[in-house]
Amino acid sequence: MTVNNFRLTTEAGSPAPFYRAAGPEVEIFRAAARRGSPVLLKGPTGCGKTRFVEAMAHDLGRELITVAGHEDMTSADLVGRFLLKGGETVWVDGPLTRAVREGAICYLDEIVEARQDTTVVIHPLADHRRELPIDRLGTTLSAAPGFQLVISYNPGYQSILKSLKDSTRQRFVAISLDFPAAEIETEVVAQEAGIDESTAGSLVALGNAIRNLDGAALSEVASTRMLILAGGLVAEGLHLLDAVQSAVVEVLSDDPDVIRGLGELVDAVLPRR
Template identity: 80%
Template sequence: MTAHNHATVLENHSAAPFYVAVGDEVEVFRAAARRGLPVLLKGPTGCGKTRFVEAMAHELGRDLITVAGHEDMTSADLVGRFLLKGGDTVWVDGPLTRAVRTGAICYLDEIVEARQDTTVVIHPLADHRRELPVDRLGTTLSAAPGFQLVISYNPGYQSVLKNIKESTRQRFIAIELDFPPPEVETEIVAHEAGIDAETARLLVTVGNAIRNIDGAPLGEASSTRMLILTGGLIAEGLGVRRAVQAGIVETLSDDRDVVRALGELVDALLPRP
């Protein structure tokens, strides 16, 4: 693995990732996987898209290669490039090429952050061809059995200038994910953070209250991931109010007026010391 491609590889040897299904997303993914169909996950940041893919990869017995999309990503970051090693020029596969060769699931997270000319490289893999042209090697690779392409993005956050092209979108099966209902989110936060259900329920109440603020100048909502991180602080002995301030309030905004308003909302929801 090289630093330039920002890829992580999850081999299917560890314990099953904890995931609680909210709807029929598991059934839809299983059906797509049986056909080798590519999947598009839509949903807000921190709602569990990555964990869902990890859980499905484990269930299907496939390795998972995850690539974080960013504005400087090039097609070479996905496919591979020639590098100098010990005075020799050698070819190094990119994460997408490794997944194609080995039959892994390749998860391109927040794909619209990459340049649109970069995402075109996935088109032959996302239709009936299931092929990856590697122009620099003068060859075309056929996807190994088990290979599946999964991409994700946050339609509520991405700007008009950063959206998935229709020619890309129409190659995918779409699954929309959102923040879980309170009882499910409470179970998730309690399990992942290692805290009791009552404390987890309190954090979920805070999270939902912030999500439901009308016209709040927040770039992102209080995500399930954020609630889990806050719960981790509480599990380490930090007081609930201080943990919420550090894990949620201060994280959501740098605007002092917004931080103050969020703090007042939290004070109204949390029990008095």
């Protein structure tokens, strides 16, 4: 298994987003990009899907256009619409159309939140055609060189009403991401939060303890993102226990009994200092 410490620098000298690979995901994405193949990212909330796409966009030297999926999203939100400007009706490209024209990476985050009749618009872009029909303009755009479609979702949220159609899934190269191994997650939390590895290791130990709870009344577990937020508070001078209470425990539940139970777990896992 290949492990990469993924930090890149743009031509202007600004550092790219830090990404610590835990498997072959970087190589898979690069290979898919060379073929122009679309990529599907699967993984729990806060495990680094968005950061991975940001890092890959830097690696490939491509502009990244991100769209957050939601239940009210329409095809016009992606493709574009006519708007009134200065008394005239003008066409305004949506983010997907702009990415197609400019050869950018278009990242549709949490795609299952959008209506299925909306996601069908990406089908011609996600197969050999690499085309985007724009019915309102009576035209079809061919994707510019460099265009790539990336979508993501959290399998834990899937249901009969919110799932990805087989006709959509089978057009994509799929990459599964998860919370990384403890040593890698510790490095990520330390780097992103700006704290020492000992403190980061304590936060990761707590995160794994919460993830391993049996029968817990939690809709989500402690994500890497949460641990980074807690670490950021520590970096600003807040006590570790107070940071965890605010950024992890109170975020995971509103139930007093669950909060009390999480507090007991925190006391058992985190060092008092």
